[in-house]
Amino acid sequence: MDGSLVIGVLTRLRRLFYAVTPNETSFPTVEEVPKYVDEAIPFFIGLIILEIPILYLRGKRLPRFNDSFGSLANGILSLLHGLLFRSVELTTYIWVYEHWNVIDLHWDSAWTWILGFVGVDLGYYWVHRCGHEVNLMWAGHQVHHSSEDYNLVTALRQSTIHRYVGWMFYLPLALVMPPSVFLVHSQFNLLYQFWIHTETVDTLGPLEWILNTPSHHRVHHGRNRYCIDKNYGGTLIIFDRMFGTFAKEQEEVVYGLVHPLTSWDPINAQICHLRYMWTAFKETKGFQNKLAVIWKGPGWAPGKPRTGLMEDIPDIHAPQEKFDRQLPLWINLYIWTHMLLLIVFYGILAHFKTENSPYISLTGVVFIVFTLSSFGALYDHRSRASLQETVRCFVFLLIVRGFATPSAVSSSPGLSLIALYLASFAIWFFVCVRQISVKIKAKSS
Structure with a gap:
């Protein structure tokens, strides 16, 4: 293997662990900052695959098809705003820096880099803490905690x-810190948090005093009483x-929400707490109490402390039965085949974002949301699932007919894709007809 290729792979791998130097990660402008998160995607996939045999050899719980779908589907949903809008967080930060900057720190100074490292992590700590202690912000952040696996x-x-309310916590940094430094550290702070979501690493010895580690973050994801509202750090635990x-x-951590979801629908995962808040807002008496439903903690109620009472949290211990609905293997393989195609579809839309018309981008976003909703309905055993998937496959064929060029359709990948969707449409159309016939027979008997 070429030496430069090995060095490149190792360089991108160590970026996942924030193992970088100021010299190699300092840039004069935002435009020159690499897209570190995008470059790390192949390593995300590789480490996810590598984790499975390690979990098996260590006797740990393996990822489930349905739970993994829920995580990946919500991850895709969180990226769709980027196909339609610019980053609110970065755009606002640059505006504040250009209008209110009070100290001109040099972008190439090691001290500026260190300030960025500590400052972004401190900002993240308060974003994260408010994400648990302010109900409106918890409505977004609870999605990340909804998995009962880890x-x-x-x-x-x-x-x-969550990103639309979290940006304000970083604005004080814009008074002194160049946007390029902020962008570098906000990416690395996010990258670092990927690898700590694992049960394959126990503890890291003395590093546990300084760094956020898998052990610390397992506590954060727990719903045992001792885990509630703890360990908010991103990179640091200090x-x-x-x-x-x-x-x-x-003790062994029980993962998930205090009141677990009983659905694999990613749309429901994104909006379920907003629905709960709206109900609580309507039913709560008094204007001040109504506002408190928004700004106080998710466990608050009139007469209780701001973040609620710990006694209201169920005192649970492992093992706990997880929500689970099984599907035949062929449906799981079907869903994950189409999920892979959906990821490729998203990648194409993102790559050509500046060249696509708004109508193409919007059509792509709607199709992705409809697809994820359809797969969620299959995992939830919804009665509408077969019909929804039939419609989805038919709509995709219409999209290809309306937007794809003749050369793309006639190419080998294009023909293979059309054949796959035609076969998928035929399968689910047959399933729908069979379900209807069973219902008719049941009514007539």
Whole structure:
């Protein structure tokens, strides 16, 4: 293997662990900052695959088809805004820096880089803490906690709305820190948090005092009482120790929400707490109490402390039965084959975002959302699932007919894709007809 290729692979791999130097990650402008997260996607996939045999050899729980779908589907949903809009977080940060910057720090200074490292992580700590202690922000962040499994795929389970309220916590940095430095560290802070979503690593010795580790983050994802509202750090754990929100891993962690979801529908996962808040808002008496439903903690109710009472949290211990609905192997393989195609479809839309018309981008986003909803309905055993999947396959064929060029359709990949969707349409059309005939016979008997 070529030496430069090996060095390139190792360089991108160590970026996942924030193992970089100021010299190699400092840039004068935002435009020159590499897309570190995009470059890490192949390593995300490789590590997710590598984790499975390690979990098996260690006797740990393996990723489930349905839960992994939920994580990946919510991850895709969280990216769709990028096909239609610019980054709210970065755009706002640049505006504040250009209008309110009070200290001109040099972008190529090691001290500026260190300030960026610590400052972004401190900002993340408060974004994350408010994501648990402010109900409106929890409505977004709860998506990430909705998995009852804990593995590298869980790291991909993200909110579509949390970023629209989290940007304000980083704005104080814009008073002094160049946007390029902020962009570098916000990416690395996110990358670092991928690998800590695993049960394959126990503890890291003395590093546990300084860094956020898999052990610390397992506690954060737990619904045992000792885990609630603990360990908010991104890269560092020192702010949790400073502000009294640290907890060490003790008994086996039970993962997920205090009130677990009973659905694999990613759309439901994104909006379920907003629906709950709206109901609570309508039923709560008094204007101030109604506002408190939004700004106080998810466990708050009139007469209770701001973040609720710990006594209201069920005192649970492992093992706990997980929500699970099984599908035949062929449907799981079908869903994951089409999920792979959907990821490729998203990648094409993202790559040609600047060249696509808004109508093409919007059509692509709607199709992706409809697809994920359809697969969620299959995993939830919804009565509409077969019909929805039939319609989805038919709509895809219409999209190909309306938007694809003749050369693309007649190519080998194009013909193979059309054949796959024609076969998929035929399968689900047959299933629909069979279900209807069974219902007719049941009514007539």
